[in-house]
Amino acid sequence: MTLERFFSWLAKSSNYQGARVMWSDSHLAIRTAIEDYLVYQMGCKLRSKENFQYVIMTKKSPQTINHFLAAIKSFYKTVLQLKLYEFQNPLVDADYSITIGKVKPSSMRENKPRLPKIAGTEIPYESSYRKQSDSYFKLVANEWKPNIIADQDLPYILYRAGSDIGWSLRDEVIIRMLFETGARINEILELTIGDYRQRINLYEIATLNKGSEKRRIKFLRFSQDTLKLLIRYVNSERKKYAHEKHTFTKLSDSEVIFLTRRGDPYNYRAFYSHWSKIIIQAKIKMNIHKTRHWFVTNMIRNIYDTASDSGEIEMKKHELINYMKWKDPETIKVYEHYFNEAAFREIHENMAKKMQEYEQEYLKGSQSYIEGNRFTNSILLTEEILPVEEIEWINEFYKGME
Structure with a gap:
């Protein structure tokens, strides 16, 4: 039957x-x-x-x-x-x-x-x-609800830990891109030189989306500082190990950006071993995918900081949904007409600017930023960080991100 x-x-x-x-x-x-x-x-x-x-x-x-x-x-x-x-x-x-x-x-x-x-x-x-x-x-049997990562200092804890153990320029670029773009790790590891050239804007790069059969149907946006580090990596560290000894402007479109010391494409397993050392140094337990959750939470915080009324809040949330490529096709149809890349750039630039400000404060070594154990239990979202009515919305949004 x-x-x-x-x-x-x-x-x-x-x-x-x-x-x-x-x-x-x-x-x-x-x-x-x-x-x-x-x-x-x-x-x-x-x-x-x-x-x-x-x-x-x-x-x-x-x-x-x-x-x-x-x-x-x-x-x-x-x-x-x-x-x-x-x-x-x-x-x-x-x-x-x-x-x-x-x-x-x-x-x-x-x-x-x-x-x-x-x-x-x-x-x-x-x-x-x-x-x-x-x-x-x-x-x-049961639907899992993800934690919402909201500690503003989280990226800088990992940046400091990576620096302390002497991380490679390659891993620094990747981890900064994770926090700044909200991308999945494989979307970053599989980037090519051609993906960067495909976008008109200097601070954007095209990438695949899960389920898109390797087609570049989405883009990632990152900061000016990360772009400088990316180009420096390609022209120095990558060039040292690559089979083709070319600089950023001379490499062919098909060249994968991130390589191992053998000159092979850098994969998840290889990156994870370095990630593990960094989070151990930082004295926190954290899965790579939570950088994506951190990104969304902080984008929403910035939406509330910059929006002038409830209508603008809703519009900017819809722009974020489209940038993240939420998988529910019906949801995408509803929100599609709101999406405007220029409007999203304005939101992202505000977040990137604040990230740079927080990083500078963190690196000054204020005691309030370097107490080790406070980060372990302080990364969950509470009603004090976002309005209580938004917690249900963001939990539902995260379901589409998995």
């Missing part, structure tokens, strides 16, 4: 690129149809990750969702075995590796409660140790 209802809906109501979806269509078409079915027929919410989707049950969702996902996965497994289907299984994450997590790491904490993986607080080898699923659609 579960499959019968789905295939009946597929024949009558599905839509992929203007046509009904058949069971034998490509795995991309089937996935799109299943996403629509889960959202509109079964009342679920979806949260996109790099190579899969979290399926979150709501009060409207039936308790049979797990049976539906298992049944449709088994169906395509069967037709593949019978050689009746020519594409990959739409219900399987093709990038999932069964070799991950065979060895228990020595640092695995025993008998400790753990947050769900969607929280993004576990380091890669810890997450990979625990039982994983190769499913493209992963069902989670």
Whole structure:
């Protein structure tokens, strides 16, 4: 009955690129149809990750969702075995590796409660140790609400810690871009010289967006100081290790900006080892993704500081949503006409200016800025930082960021 209802809906109501979806269509078409079915027929919410989707049950969702996902996965497994289907299984994450997590790491904490993986607080080898699923659609029972990072001094704590351990110019640029742009780490690590040349504005760079199939459909905006550091890195440290010994203006568009000492593209695992040393030096526990949360919280603070009335607040929040490329397509349609890149630049420049002012204060060494333990427990948002009515809004906004 579960499959019968789905295939009946597929024949009558599905839509992929203007046509009904058949069971034998490509795995991309089937996935799109299943996403629509889960959202509109079964009342679920979806949260996109790099190579899969979290399926979150709501009060409207039936308790049979797990049976539906298992049944449709088994169906395509069967037709593949019978050689009746020519594409990959739409219900399987093709990038999932069964070799991950065979060895228990020595640092695995025993008998400790753990947050769900969607929280993004576990380091890669810890997450990979625990039982994983190769499913493209992963069902989670409860929706996780992220912490809102609001400590204004957080970037400068990490900048000081990085400087204290002698971080590379490459890692300094990356971490500054994380805080200034609100980007995901992979969006920064995969940047190319051509991405910078694609934008007209000096302080912007084009980048991919999750789910955009490597197309540069969004941009990142950073400060003048970070641009200077980026060019200095490319012309000195990067040039030292690169296979092509060219400066910033002479490199080809396809050249990846961030490289290892072997001249290979810098990846997440390599960056994470340096990140870990920095947060240990800073004496805080912090996942890389929380730089993105910090960015949004501080952008909203600046919106409230600069807006003249409630209408302007709403408009600027909509501009922020579009800059972050919130995944909910219906939300994007509602907010699309508000988006104006010039207006966003004004907001961002104000935030970047304040960041520079706070950094200068921090580097003066005031005792109020360097007391180590105050940062550990002070980074959660309270009603004292933003109006209480905005906490629910920002929590909902973060769901679209994951």
